[in-house]
Amino acid sequence: MVALSYSNLKLELASGHLSAFYPLLQQGVRVGCRVGCRLGELLSDQWGISPEYVAQRVTTIFLNSRAIDDVHTALVGPDAVIALSGAMPGLVGATMRRGGYYAAMRGAMTHHEETGTGGCTEAVVRVKLFNLLLGELGPGFLERGILLTGTELFDFFRDQGPEFRRGCRSARLNGLAIDPETLGEDADLARIESIRLTVECRDFI
């Protein structure tokens, strides 16, 4: 059992600024979830991504750097790294596709079926989103919350330009309102071990 304790930062963001988070989402963000289940259950039951969407849009998936063919047999463990991608060009893109005709060309880097080892437990996994899925799945992950170290978060805010800062309409750290303009300057933020960031994106008039 992994103890999940962290500070909470809630950010209210004007629409149109969400792409600032795409570099973070590409490199991977930690997400709390129940592990010990099949990947398909994690995607659909816990993260609310419909099986139809997974089947049609999430055509390439890696679990711990191994290509997945069947989300219903791949078992997710603690500290798993899950990368989700849309359809890819190139022979290698076709090769990496789930259950694709050219899957044989990737041989031993394919993830193979595993048998279950027991019940579900709370843990953290790392999720990476690539290409078209950044815009399609990114908002959902940010709304549900991603885990970052204080340093990662501080660096993120520090690197944003004035336009993004103006787009941050409000921020609450552990329930207390703070000035979003100061997020890239607050050295105390960098000292927090783990922060759960949730982002609500809205149209402001």
Place this chain on the structure above:
Amino acid sequence: MDKIARIDLGAEGGPKISFEEVGEYTGLGGRALTSLFVAKEVNPLAHPLGAENKLVFAPGMLSGTTGSMTGRLSVGCKSPLTGTIKESNAGGQAAQVLARIGYAAIVLEGKPAGDDLYKIIVNKDGITIEKDNSLKLMDNYPLVAKLRGQYGDKVAYITIGSAGERQLLAASIACTDPELRPTRHCGRGGVGAVMGSKRVKAIILDDAGMKMRAPKDPEKFRDANRKFVEGLRKHPVTGEGLPAYGTNVLTNVLNEAGGYPTRNFKGGVFEGGAKLSGEAQAELEIKRGGSATHGCHRGCVIQCSGIFNDKDGNYVTKQPEYETVWSHGGHCGIDNLDTVAKLDYMDDNIGVDTIEMGVTIGVAMDAGLAEFGDSEGAIRLMEEVGKGTPLGRVLGCGAEITGKVFGVEKVPVVKGQALPAYDPRPIQGIGVTYATTTMGADHTAGYAIATNILKVGGDVDPLKTEGQVELSRNLQIATAAIDSTGMCLFIAFAIMDQPETFQALLDMLGSFYGIEMTGDDVVALGKKVLSAERDFNTRAGFTKHHDRLPRFFYTDPIAPHNQVFSVPDEEIDQLFNW
């Protein structure tokens, strides 16, 4: 496209132009025409830079029509880099314009005795050839700018930079894009050096007064083209992924898969991969006022290219492709897109293949000429190539020669040509293609071309290792056929997944030429082309022992999957058995 023009650069009294009917090449285009022509007319034992070699330019079967995606120009010859037969193709405007003027091929043959440079002007009235020594040692961007002053903006230019003139083995042939930038290159195999050996600096193609090529059945052709375009637009790769991110969308995925060759193939994951990704590149391009969506020729609906500007919004280069970002990026331990863009511009300007040069610089870094990750060092090495210094000439002759000169043991080449951006240890199937293709290591020789629909060779058991060879064989056959149509290879995904789009392609070809085309015809064409190429190589002295990857792929496992290349030689040797 009813005639072939031959230009004998070595004729007594100066270059001589002759014309002939298409004859036995009727209905052929692209790679089919160049390879069958070279296989028949070039002595396989000829020196590639000598008078006996011939350089053949051929538009595709549907180039110059209103058909979409028909703008590939094939260039064929005996390669000075590999010693094999070579077909290298590029986008840009040249194929469309050449086809509309009416040529199925232009062939450069012979070799002039002196040091004079020539330019060739092709228009509706015929072909003229002129001496122009004012163009000597000009690189592609200033060269095209100078030619535009004389020939204007309503033409297409085919040119070589200083690398081609110096006959460096990595030299490319540039074709201008719709904005008349020399950004589209027949890059692989040193075809630019062959053009340089003929002392031809530029070919100017002017289709003023010419019309689009007319199909035999215009209504059926129009209908097939409409369905073909619809198929491309609705497919997630050709309709969404490629237009949004270009081919560099592959960086993140290859890196995640552990198949992204890093620091001269020492690792399969690059820690700076996300900084080089197509997603990062597209965002940067848009932010700087460039574009992440741009077509390399008119009539392209996929628009996989883009415009890369500097931080001040000034044009640097076209959007570097995945293989370029990899070769100049992760392969050299460099994670800076501005460095990659600058090197891409230098490649295009000097006129060298981006894959060969990036791999060469990585090999040079292994030799200690610069540190991995040293952006300035990489640029400095490229400047040597542009200046034509002794070091630059070594580097400009590619990875194999650079490795030999500097005593590097692990040089990623097959038949003298640098491996592209996919490590063959975790992705064994592509290793089979690298080893066996008639062209030297080439990722486009066995592309994802609808072998499932074509059923080339029947179904394959993916659980058996023999399947790797079977798949590679089928892909190479299908790719040879598509290369012969002159269609962009990126149509592959739509025709692979959507049988109706594949049928639309067959209908386009059939209605244009007034014939019924089937999948079997496509397979037969692919086999014919590959057989001719393989036969040429055999006569040039190549054997099954040349169909091997460099030894280190068999001995050095690569992280994170810790695999070596393990497809047995005996199975690889079965690839050309049909």
